[in-house]
Amino acid sequence: xxxxxYLKIYPCEEKPGxxxxxxxxxxxxxxxxxxxxxxxxxxxxxPSDESLLIKHGVIVPDRGEEKRDMLVLLDKIxxxxxxxxxxxxxxxxxxxxxxxxxxxxxxxxxYMSDETAALLxxxxxxxFIGEKKKLxxxxxxxxxxxxxxxxxxxxxELKAFTRxxxxxxxxxxxxNGSLFKGQVAEDLVPLGLERIKITLxxxxxxxxxxxxxKSGAGSxxxxxxxxxxxxxxxxxxxxxxxxxxxxxQFVSLxxxxxxxxxTPDKIDAIKFDPVSKRPEGxxxxxxxxxxxxxxxxxxxxxxxxxxREEILKRGYNTPKIAPTFCMVDNKSSFVVNFDGDIxxxxxxxxxEGFAVGNVRxxxxxxxxxxxxxxxxxxxxxxxxxxxxxCFGGCRYMTFIQNGTIDTLDCRKGYLDATLETFIKQEVKYxxxxxxx
Amino acid sequence: xxxxxxxxxxxxxxxxxxEANEPIxxxxxxxxxxxxxxxxxxxxxxxxxxxxxxxxxxxxxxMGPYMAFRG
Numbered sequence: 449x450x451x452x453x454y455l456k457i458y459p460c461e462e463k464p465g466x467x468x469x470x471x472x473x474x475x476x477x478x479x480x481x482x483x484x485x486x487x488x489x490x491x492x493x494x495p496s497d498e499s500l501l502i503k504h505g506v507i508v509p510d511r512g513e514e515k516r517d518m519l520v521l522l523d524k525i526x527x528x529x530x531x532x533x534x535x536x537x538x539x540x541x542x543x544x545x546x547x548x549x550x551x552x553x554x555x556x557x558x559y560m561s562d563e564t565a566a567l568l569x570x571x572x573x574x575x576f577i578g579e580k581k582k583l584x585x586x587x588x589x590x591x592x593x594x595x596x597x598x599x600x601x602x603x604x605e606l607k608a609f610t611r612x613x614x615x616x617x618x619x620x621x622x623x624n625g626s627l628f629k630g631q632v633a634e635d636l637v638p639l640g641l642e643r644i645k646i647t648l649x650x651x652x653x654x655x656x657x658x659x660x661x662k663s664g665a666g667s668x669x670x671x672x673x674x675x676x677x678x679x680x681x682x683x684x685x686x687x688x689x690x691x692x693x694x695x696x697q698f699v700s701l702x703x704x705x706x707x708x709x710x711t712p713d714k715i716d717a718i719k720f721d722p723v724s725k726r727p728e729g730x731x732x733x734x735x736x737x738x739x740x741x742x743x744x745x746x747x748x749x750x751x752x753x754x755x756r757e758e759i760l761k762r763g764y765n766t767p768k769i770a771p772t773f774c775m776v777d778n779k780s781s782f783v784v785n786f787d788g789d790i791x792x793x794x795x796x797x798x799x800e801g802f803a804v805g806n807v808r809x810x811x812x813x814x815x816x817x818x819x820x821x822x823x824x825x826x827x828x829x830x831x832x833x834x835x836x837x838c839f840g841g842c843r844y845m846t847f848i849q850n851g852t853i854d855t856l857d858c859r860k861g862y863l864d865a866t867l868e869t870f871i872k873q874e875v876k877y878x879x880x881x882x883x884x
Numbered sequence: 885x886x887x888x889x890x891x892x893x894x895x896x897x898x899x900x901x902x903e904a905n906e907p908i909x910x911x912x913x914x915x916x917x918x919x920x921x922x923x924x925x926x927x928x929x930x931x932x933x934x935x936x937x938x939x940x941x942x943x944x945x946x947m948g949p950y951m952a953f954r955g
Binding site for chain 1: 926927928929930932933935936
């Protein structure tokens with residue numbers, strides 16, 4: 449037996465004589481006695497320990513074979529994926545005027561027509577075959593709730609269809625939250641609404657600056673009122689987009705949520721992310737020039753660690769560090785724009801060369817346009833311990849930087865700087881939470 | 885399949901397959917960290933069992949607005 453290639457070993461200050469192990473392949477976290485670690489290296493591990501460590505991805509029969517398996521992991525997942533996932537951009541309209549709006553100059557009075565919706569449903573029905581057991585739709589915009597009627601009609605039809613096929617159907621909303629009233633939640637949950645994501649960009653004064661209504665009025669109070677009204681009806685995740693000069697203020701938002709009774713038992717998860725810069729040539733509503741171009745910008749190390757700590761410290765859930773499966777690499781996932789054009793990632797909607805088909809004619813081959821498997825051509829990726837957490841990184845990040853996706857978005861620097869602390873946060877806060 | 889985040893008390897008492905006559909010395913629980921005083925000799929502590937495999941639903945972009953909370 450050998451130590452897995454996809455293993456990070458850190459000192460364990462809390463427990464002298466022990467080491468902290470994190471498997472980037474299995475997302476397992478173990479604390480192992482130093483003598484046991486030596487036994488691994490010396491090949492004198494007790495059989496019971498050996499089976500336990502194999503189970504959690506710490507040791508493997510052959511490290512070379514493990515690396516070769518990693519090269520085909522995404523293919524294996526695709527081959528047995530029981531989930532069909534479509535993100536549906538119902539419109540490119542919005543009642544907000546966010547400073548950094550990601551859709552920027554694409555926005556307008558642009559809505560999916562009933563005809564396009566019918567073609568979308570037909571396409572999904574054609575693709576929900578064979579091993580597919582679960583259909584998952586993410587309604588997105590613009591503001592998806594400006595197309596409430598379409599959400600209801602699409603989900604009603606797909607729910608009935610999947611039931612006939614013996615499968616399951618659910619959907620999510622990525623919404624600004626301003627229209628998500630109690631009655632809306634009560635109407636949508638029976639149709640399959642599973643969870644929603646609402647964005648709060650920090651405390652009221654910060655949020656209202658970045659995410660006002662089109663009228664210029666602040667939206668914060670409306671969102672808090674709506675979250676309170678609906679958090680017992682549906683799982684609500686809170687996101688937030690921060691900048692270098694305001695991320696520390698997000699702590700006040702967390703305290704405010706608790707003060708308002710939106711405690712960890714009421715909120716499904718919280719995660720804050722940096723505002724990403726717009727690609728060269730795109731226009732944002734307020735000619736916004738901020739945002740970050742890479743996860744490797746050094747200030748993000750501290751910001752990510754700091755915000756994660758503050759979230760976990762207060763008992764809120766936040767996504768764990770685990771292997772990712774980008775929707776571009778997922779052969780059973782696609783994004784349908786309001787006009788019926790199909791993309792592999794919502795970040796590329798409207799970008800020339802990134803449409804991969806349309807609801808009328810189906811999906812074309814996108815191996816070249818989305819540079820699938822680019823990381824496989826890079827020896828450093830094949831050797832990298834972080835490969836399962838990254839698989840070449842985010843294509844959109846490289847697009848922002850270079851205007852193409854010909855290069856990788858390597859995250860080694862970021863993970864070198866942050867992962868140890870992230871894992872120690874897991875040990876510190878999740879373990880405590882579990883002991884309650 | 886993604887394992888549940890919180891194992892609760894069931895994990896506290898779980899022991900892993902052991903060889904005959906071997907002392908029960910390996911337990912899986914997040915709780916162990918907080919009960920160091922009574923579990924001083926454990927060789928391996930499972931803080932998080934992780935995942936059995938990467939699932940298609942484990943999608944989570946780490947930047948931008950497109951992140952979906954799944955898994």
